[in-house]
Amino acid sequence: MASTKTLKVAMYSRHSPLASTAKSILVLDAVCGVVMVLHGVDSAPSLQCHFPAEGKQSSSHQQTLHEYARQMLALRDEAWAEMVRPEIRGRVRIGMPDDYASSLLPPVLRKFSVTYPRVEIQVVGRPSHELALQIKDNTLDLACITRTKGCPGEFIRLEPMVWVGSAASRPIWKERPLPIAVFAEGSVARANAIKALQGASIPYRMSYESPSIQGLVSMVDAGLAIAPLARCGVPAHLIQLGVADGLPRLAELEMVLARSAQSTRPPCDFLAELIFQELRY
Template sequence: MKALDLDVMTMIVAVADTGNISRAAEVVHRSQSAVSMQIKTLETALGKPLFVRKPRSVIPTQDGEVLLTYARRMLALRDEAWAAVVRPDVTGRVSIGVPDDYASSLLPPILKKFSASYPKVEIQVVGLPSVALAPMVKDGSVDLVCATRVKGLSGEFIRLEPMEWAAAPSADEIWRERPLPIAVFLPGSVARENAIRSLERAKIPYRTSYESPSLLGLLSMAEAGLAIVPLARCAVPAHFTLLGRAHGLPEIPALEMVLARSSASKRPPCDFLAEKIVSELRR
C-alpha cells in the first residue's frame, strides 16, 4: 500500500517554505537529522529526488513541486476536517496584532475563512507596527501577533516575505532623482532599515521625503508622485510599478514573518486561529 504520512508532508512543506532543513526542523519541532531522514526515506520510496541540495539552501525539484501541491491540499483538508468536527464547541475571543503592510492584504481572507469555520469566536484586530506589537504579546495585551521579526519578538517562523521598491504609474521616473526621494515607515521598522541599508551599501544618495506608521500614508505619497516606497511584496498595490536593478536600485533583504503567542493564548480559539494563519501563509 502506498502511504503518504501527514507528518512527513508537513516536513516537506516546511522545507520548501523555509528553503532550509535546519529552519524547517525548528518549524516542525523535530531534529534536523530526523527531518533529513524522513525526506530521504520518502525519496527512496518514490524513486525520485524531491529537493536539490545546495550549500546553503534546498529547493524543490519538478517532482517535488508536484508533491508539494498535493501536500498542501492534504494538510488543508486535515485542518478542515478537524474544524468541521470541533467547531460547534469552540467559543471565545481572540485578539491579534498585525502591522499595516500585512493586515492590508494577507489577513482579510484568512479571517473570513476562520469566521466561517468558527462563527462563535469573536476576533479583535490591533493594527500597529511590529516593534509596537512585541511588548503587547509579551504582556498579554494581545493573544497572537503576526508580524516581522524584530528585537523582542520571537515566534514561529512562517515565511520570508520579499521586499520591493515600488512607485505609482504616474511617478514619471522619479526613481532617477538624486537624492532618491523615499517614503518609509517610522524608525524601528525592519522594512525601513533594510531599504536604507541597501541604498547605503549601493552608495545611492537618498532623502526621506515622508515618514509614517501608516501604509496608507506611504501609498498616498507615492500616488502623488513624490516618492518611491520600499514595501513587503504582499502590500504593493496591483497598479503600482515594481522597480529593481534595471532601474538602478538595489535588492532589499526579505522580511522574516513570524507568529508569536502570549502566555495566555493556550486555549482552543487561539490554537485554531494560529494554525489557520500558519497553514494559509505558508502556501
C-alpha cells in the same frame, strides 16, 4: 455556478460525513418543471438544478433557486461548525502590520469565522515593534509580525520587499538624492531600505515618514517619492522597481507568529494553525 439551463452548487466539503454516502436524490417540482438532483461524488457532492426551456419563467426560477442554494450552503456551514466544534467559544485578539493585513489576513479570518462562528476576533493594526510589546504585556494573543528583536516567534515565511513608484509620474527613482517614503523609526523594512541604499552608495533623502502604509502610498501616488514595501502589500496600481531601474535589491522580511503567555487556549490554537496553513509557502 450557473448556465442557462443548469445551476450547480457544491453541497458538502470533503470533511462532511455525507460526502462518501450521498448517491442521488431526485426531486421533480411539477409546478415549476425544475429537476433538482443531488449527485453523490465522493470528493464533492453537488446540487444541480436543471431548468426547462429558456424563457422569462425559466430565468425567474433560476434566480430563485440560486438564492435558495446560497442559503442552503450557509446553513450547511453553520450546522457543520455547530456539530464539529460546538464547544469552541471565546475571543482572540490578533495583531498584524497593515502592509501584511491588507492582503493576507482577510482570507484567513473568513475561513476561521465559518468554522468557528462563536469565536470573536479583534484585529489590531500596528507596526511590528509595537505589536511585539503588546504580545509581551498580554494585550494581544497572537501577532503576525516581522521578526523583532526580543520577541520570539514561529517562522511563517520570507516575504520579498520591493521598491514601488507611480507609473503616472515622472521617473522620480532616477533622481539623486533619491526621495523615499518610509515607515517610522523601528521598522525593519525601513532599516532594510536604508542599509541597501547605503551599501549601493546611493544618496537619498527622506521625503516622508509614517507608521501607516496609506501614508507612504499617498506620497508615491503624488509622484513625490518611492517606497520600500512588502510585496504582498503593494497596491495593484503601483509599479514595482528594481535593479534594472538603478535601485538596490532589498532583503526579505522574516514573518513570524508571536504568541503571548495567555494564548494557550483552543481558539488561539486553531487560529494559529490556520495561519500557518494559509500563509506558509
